[in-house]
Amino acid sequence: MSDLQRFDWQMEQERIDLVVSEIKKKENKLQKNTGTVSSDVIQLRKTFWQDVTVNLDEPDDIIETAAGIKQQAELLLEREQTYGQMNRQLKTLTRLKYSPYFGRIDFLEKGEKATDKVYLGIASLMDEKDENFLIYDWRAPISSLYYDFSTGPAHYQTLDGNIEGDMKLKRQFIIKEAEIKGMFDTGVTIGDEMLQEVLGNNASTQMKSIVATIQREQNQIIRNEISKYVVVQGAAGSGKTSAALQRVAYLLYRYRNTMKSENIMLFSPNPLFNSYVATVLPELGEENMQQATFMEYLNKRLGDEFDVEDSFDQLEFLLKGKEDEDYKIRVGGIRFKASLDFKHLIDQFFKKLSERGLVFKDIVFRGEILISKETIHDYFYQLDSSFSIPNRIELVKEWLLRELKKLVRRELSKNWVEEEIQFLEKEDYLEAYKQLQQKNRFTENTFDDFEQEQKFLKEMVVKEKFKSLFAKVKKLKFIDLLGIYRKLFGEKVNQTGEFPSNWSQICLQTTERLNRSVIAYEDATPYVYLQELIEGRKSNTAIRHIFIDEAQDYSPFQFAFIQRLFPYSKMTLLGDFNQAIFSGATGSPTVLKDFEIKGEESATYVLSKTYRSTKEIVEFTSSLLIDGNKIEPFNRSGAKPTIIKTEPALLIDLISNKIKKLLQKGYRTIAVICKTAEESKTAYAALKNVISVHLIEKGTLFYERGVHVIPSYLAKGIEFDAVILYDSSFYKRETERKLFYTVCTRAMHELHLYTTEGLSPLMKTVSNDTYLLEGQIRAN
Numbered sequence: 001m002s003d004l005q006r007f008d009w010q011m012e013q014e015r016i017d018l019v020v021s022e023i024k025k026k027e028n029k030l031q032k033n034t035g036t037v038s039s040d041v042i043q044l045r046k047t048f049w050q051d052v053t054v055n056l057d058e059p060d061d062i063i064e065t066a067a068g069i070k071q072q073a074e075l076l077l078e079r080e081q082t083y084g085q086m087n088r089q090l091k092t093l094t095r096l097k098y099s100p101y102f103g104r105i106d107f108l109e110k111g112e113k114a115t116d117k118v119y120l121g122i123a124s125l126m127d128e129k130d131e132n133f134l135i136y137d138w139r140a141p142i143s144s145l146y147y148d149f150s151t152g153p154a155h156y157q158t159l160d161g162n163i164e165g166d167m168k169l170k171r172q173f174i175i176k177e178a179e180i181k182g183m184f185d186t187g188v189t190i191g192d193e194m195l196q197e198v199l200g201n202n203a204s205t206q207m208k209s210i211v212a213t214i215q216r217e218q219n220q221i222i223r224n225e226i227s228k229y230v231v232v233q234g235a236a237g238s239g240k241t242s243a244a245l246q247r248v249a250y251l252l253y254r255y256r257n258t259m260k261s262e263n264i265m266l267f268s269p270n271p272l273f274n275s276y277v278a279t280v281l282p283e284l285g286e287e288n289m290q291q292a293t294f295m296e297y298l299n300k301r302l303g304d305e306f307d308v309e310d311s312f313d314q315l316e317f318l319l320k321g322k323e324d325e326d327y328k329i330r331v332g333g334i335r336f337k338a339s340l341d342f343k344h345l346i347d348q349f350f351k352k353l354s355e356r357g358l359v360f361k362d363i364v365f366r367g368e369i370l371i372s373k374e375t376i377h378d379y380f381y382q383l384d385s386s387f388s389i390p391n392r393i394e395l396v397k398e399w400l401l402r403e404l405k406k407l408v409r410r411e412l413s414k415n416w417v418e419e420e421i422q423f424l425e426k427e428d429y430l431e432a433y434k435q436l437q438q439k440n441r442f443t444e445n446t447f448d449d450f451e452q453e454q455k456f457l458k459e460m461v462v463k464e465k466f467k468s469l470f471a472k473v474k475k476l477k478f479i480d481l482l483g484i485y486r487k488l489f490g491e492k493v494n495q496t497g498e499f500p501s502n503w504s505q506i507c508l509q510t511t512e513r514l515n516r517s518v519i520a521y522e523d524a525t526p527y528v529y530l531q532e533l534i535e536g537r538k539s540n541t542a543i544r545h546i547f548i549d550e551a552q553d554y555s556p557f558q559f560a561f562i563q564r565l566f567p568y569s570k571m572t573l574l575g576d577f578n579q580a581i582f583s584g585a586t587g588s589p590t591v592l593k594d595f596e597i598k599g600e601e602s603a604t605y606v607l608s609k610t611y612r613s614t615k616e617i618v619e620f621t622s623s624l625l626i627d628g629n630k631i632e633p634f635n636r637s638g639a640k641p642t643i644i645k646t647e648p649a650l651l652i653d654l655i656s657n658k659i660k661k662l663l664q665k666g667y668r669t670i671a672v673i674c675k676t677a678e679e680s681k682t683a684y685a686a687l688k689n690v691i692s693v694h695l696i697e698k699g700t701l702f703y704e705r706g707v708h709v710i711p712s713y714l715a716k717g718i719e720f721d722a723v724i725l726y727d728s729s730f731y732k733r734e735t736e737r738k739l740f741y742t743v744c745t746r747a748m749h750e751l752h753l754y755t756t757e758g759l760s761p762l763m764k765t766v767s768n769d770t771y772l773l774e775g776q777i778r779a780n
């Protein structure tokens, strides 16, 4: 280090000390205020009912009481929210105290004489007098200079326009416990040294924020404010998920007065992924957005009447199934049902339902048909056909509820009611007595009293029995949706549009499944879509921004459905066509490749630089792809991937020995990736006798550090220090290439492929100098 550098270092450390002392002051002040607000909350909760006057005598009193309660509840809510906000601020200050900032830029604005020194951190901090920024939030307009430019001419956008100037210095810091551990003056990209440091660390079971090292091309995605659709095609490990999460933080900052975390939703690939990304936003001082898998969303609408297959079950079938005639028909069906042609078919079918074709269910009570499906059908079709189907359904619902009320009265005189009364509990009688007393329906006449009581009990019994019927009608369960959906595959289709050549076989296979009340994954979205058309559910207007991660796994049909559900949302779609494991297995269209977002403002970004894996691993994995040479590795070196040929009998021993060595090297997350769930169970059962391992299944919500056995498709989006492929010879078919690529790209530092049947044929594209072959080991 030169004298000048040493001087600079010292000056910067002094500034940090100053900033930290300011943080401490603010922290103390805030702690005191938090204490006051906290006692306010406790006090308000304690005295809630003392502070409102409850008077229910007259209607006016009731209104006044309700207003009083509302006012009191609002006061409490406001205090609770302030408390929550202060707590978040305290946490942010604690983080700033540890590492106040990560970057500095010196910027001379055109026409100005003094150069501004801008220090960037995860949040802004003002000086004592609240006059100058000691730290700028990384999301502030001026901070974009840091991500977008090297020293020299630079500019940034503000609400008032473009600000031009000259960037005199760009400096990066690694600060831990308020001490500078590293300091670099950098060039165009955000310094290699800093990235080397970050990427060389061990993988974590939770994703980290990348604000200190966001790259220019990632920054474009994060700060895009104008496009309705932002589409990102990015190589494995190129930072798509990272960019998505920092973008959420950016939007929450940029629109802090109008957008809250509950207005943003992320569709994620599996429940495990939810917990993997859960810490990033809190680390940045923001609350997490809403998160769901698409399947969870569909399941809410499908209810529990059916046996619904999820995407993982479907993939298990595709990976394990023998490629016989049935398999081919199913694959054809999956492909067609993913397309917009199938959506078009449903739209045409739906139009015709306006005139005829809706199917209803009988309303049955105690084995007797109260209102037949034919009656409901006739009622529906005699309604004015200029009304939309959902509006007519609403009218049918109201009519049915009226009819049911009449039937309740009719039922009162039936014998079964008398019989049921005999079996009532003592409590029920008591309840009836109390209620009659309240209603003043008892007289002096004991005979009449008995009559009244009997009448009341009968009403009680019948209403109780009818309760579920009323509820079902309100939920529109009188529509036979399965029957209607099945018609799509039963009638001779004479619609326009492209149909697969084996459509009639697809129809037979689908009908057979529907007859068993099984809804396959490929039918789930079309089914719910048809349901939405018929029932006319309201679209979701609370969500203002949707993020779809692993977008390559969504079909054009699914995406069109999401657009319909969230018509006012902006959307960010992130994916990698090379990791399209679902469509890869069937040749189905995907939203990322086969869907054009038309007529809407959209921006497409391509990320070809990858950060997760070492250069050696990227060289190996990218040659698994037909056009993999566009992937550019970050220059971080490590060992070449190894391929270990062995006999099945030796597999477990070899793998457990390798794991022990990896653990000794200090790796903390190690994955043994298997192709299917079944193979994972077998591997887990054998390995657990030798070493400590965990099995990850589709319902797993969290994972800890350690060794995990995991099926291929659940490892999506996640990364590990070292990856072991349980048996790479199981990846044989061309349709499994993308899956093979996806699992290998999960490794950050080491990748080891075991094989019991020689090299996978998919490795024909891989040059043998990208890996080390570890000898032929024979069983004794």
Ligand SMILES: Nc1ncnc2c1ncn2[C@@H]1O[C@H](COP(=O)(O)OP(=O)(O)OP(=O)(O)O)[C@@H](O)[C@H]1O
Binding pocket: 195, 198, 199, 208, 210, 213, 214, 215, 218, 234, 235, 236, 237, 238, 239, 240, 241, 242, 243, 576, 579, 611, 612, 716, 717, 718, 719, 745
């Ligand atoms: N600018 C960056 N600075 C530091 N680390 C980064 C940066 N961009 C990405 N990374 C790191 O690279 C790894 C991969 O990032 P991420 O998971 O976001 O990529 P991805 O494109 O979503 O990957 P995949 O599609 O393979 O799941 C993570 O460890 C992430 O922290």
